[in-house]
Amino acid sequence: MTDLSLLSRARLADLRGHLLSPDWREPEIGIVHLGIGNFHRAHHALYTEEAMLAQPGDWGICGVTLQGDVSKRDALMGQDGLYSVVERGPAGVRVTVARALREVLAMPFDRARLFQLLADERVRIVSLTVTEKGYCRDAQTGDADFSHPGMVRDLAHSNEPSTVPGILTAALRARRDAGTPPFTVLSCDNLSHNGAALRQVVFSYASRLDEGLAAWIAKHVAFPSTMVDRIVPATTDADREAAHAALGLADAVPVPCEPFRQWVIEDRFPAGRPAWETAGAQLVGDVEPFEIAKLRMLNATHSTLAYLSMLAGFETISDAISYAPLKAMIHAMMTHEIAPTLNVPTSFDLLAYRDALLERYSNTALKHRCAQIAMDGSQKMPPRIFSTIEARLAAGQSIERLALAVAAWFVFLRGRSDSGEQYTISDPLADRLTQIAGNADTSERLIDGMLALRELFPESLARSAALRHALARSLEALRGGARQAINSYALLD
Template sequence: MTRRLDDRTLETLGAEIERPRHPRTSLQTGIVHMGLGAFHRAHQAVYTEDALNRRPGPWGICGVSLRSPETRDALAPQDNLYTVAVRDASGQRLRVVGSLTETLVAPEDPAAVLDRLTRPEVRIVTITVTEKGYCHDPATGALNERHPDIVHDLGNPDRPRTLAGFLVEALDRRRRAGTDPFTVLSCDNLPGNGHVAAGILRRFAELRDPDLGRWVADRVACPSSMVDRIVPATTDEDRAAVSAALGAEDAWPVMAEPFSQWVIEDHFPTGRPAWELEGAELVADVRPYEFMKLRLLNGSHSCIAYLGYLAGHATVSDAMADPHFARFVRELMDEEVTPTLDVPPGADLSRYKAALLERFANPALKHRTWQIAMDGSQKLPQRLLGTIRDRLAAGRPFDRLALGVAAWMRYVGGRDETGQPIDVRDPLADRLAATPAPALFGVREVFGDDLAGNPAFTTAVTRAYDRLVAVGAREAIQTIR
């Protein structure tokens, strides 16, 4: 029987498999990561692993799941080791990552999470909780003070459920103990993610205690960052293939493409790992990078997800193998998104877009359109609607973007083009399913007040929606010009 991946089996792995080169047994935990999922393990944990291999330091990661124990249950018996399988058309390359020192499950033991966050040696908290984890209004970025979990956390600071509840309670404990605050580094796909994080933490703290709110505003650094790597969900087939190639059972490996990028606002008052030694870009202003990525990659991904799913494509690469989809995405980038961008200094935009098309077409990843389509009510404001607002302000057309929004409207209705049910995963799923398509413009959390009242926007999207219903997604894409 194949042995489980753990510290003891590391030395038995084949020479072609990369493994930790830093002393894991003495690795101190200096980072807590909130939202332990596949993306973090394929991205920030890998950058930290590379930094530790080059320059050892007290930067081990405690991973915290805010929901399910599944990741902890898979990784704890493996000494928190796991495999990253980098896949493209040429094959698969494996590496075992060892920067994760422990895993905690917040709903099981919130006291343990608060204890870890309060320890003086923890100097950075990184975040990948997805857009909905911020408990904010996606249209404005403000804390949703009526969110039931926020209401709970304000009344039960020792038993929090939310990101804001955990971080503010830990910061208050550090303040009262005279311990420096940790730096909060958001790694989610939100424009100005550091500013969003700072805003929700400050407001939550103010609601608890005005003095605490001022201390959080004055003392807690919240740099922004832009992250980029395609990380599809791991399947049972992936587990079996990786374990066979590894020669040891890995209960939860992660799959990833070769490309990876991390752009970070360099503001860490109490220190950070040497992430830049392995390719992270430390800059003064992340905004040009994040807009380029959010609008080109994430915006295109959402359009492919909704239109591709409706057209019967299970994966992004399946959709991109259709020349009409490939043309649609290329023209979306070139004609509607690119004119809205403030391109970062030195960036080769043509090369970046060509690389995106190649990445989308990678057949080895099998990135499911259904996975990308999740939580659209939280994603559309950042991925599509900001670009549409800029196109409206410039008096320019946005037919492809409108078709993407219309496809989301049809998708959340819960039936595909053949009448089969769609498993819609969204915080507003029930409300969206019960709302007729034209009335979805009134969902303020998505469209705000401005777009709902803009006839140029509503007319374009309604026309696109009617076209989708009449001819289907594939023909609507094929005939759009």
């Protein structure tokens, strides 16, 4: 029996003011999404619902959690797949009930149902938001990381995969063997050239299993790239309270987000797609300029703010950017060190984009925690910051503020703020990183230890005297505390 105190499809008639439109035809599942976290539910799922409202089609979503935890599946299915999006901005709070999610599965418990759907020709897109570490990718070669425990297991048990490359390869093999056209694989993660990167991982993994299958994937399967943007923090009790106050119903899994959103998609979908352009998505031939601009302008400065804030004691991004010297430093970093590395269409105003980012960071209603952004630095820093440093050094240009961001990450890995408050390092390489950071008794040894990690720093960067000197200056500045370092770097020409 449906609990009428909970958000459910039986109560939708009472929630007309919180729906994108009262007109709705329940769609069949046409998209399987791997990694059903907050970002997907506040971004891709909403775009898809709006697209179906504009141009009806069977693009309902089956979301899959890959973490071995059934709690999210049970919470969402207990609400018939419904959840609320709590949009927080300067104008106040807006609560919208999303309906595009039709089913939720949890691996490995629902493996049979997942592969049943992946074999169904009505499923024409498999999309992903699994974060960088979910790709099991060797950062140096771009191939699958065959030393990854999940990859080792999947190679030995390819019919019962647990990793993203393993799941995709097994599903595509089943389609090939059945003569069913393949689905399109759509990466929505913050990974440079995400479609091409995922294609290489899957191809290299498939090649280890079956060269013929790999050749079939290379010829028939599309991996379009995307650029996604929306700030989506972790859900808090305050978000649950806001949803309940607006709806008069309990929602165990609301999603907070900012008003802004953006989605740029390479338009390559042989099996069809929702009319996402009707919801404001940009369908383009080449995503790369938009993707690199976002990675370097937004994601790089987000990481910079996060690591400096963890040392200085700022809890949220809005707290950090309200500190005038830090805002000035980030403004200068984007203007003088990042923007000159970008090659974007003439219609893309980088300085206006910079100003919009600073305004978004100032959104006090969002409470985007720096600790959340600081997670998984080993996966985030190379595409966000190291690539920009390489571009600057190749052009013979200064990297002082970028180096401060890297140095702040090095110091952050010691696990304590300037005031002595301790925190946990959440990172796939946490053991190695914290050992290097904790054992280095001088700045020189810290730099040597970190730059020796080839999965993070290519040889060209590790041998760069300019980078080493800039890092040494940054670490010396941080010895006086992050706030003092920020103050001095804000004044750089």
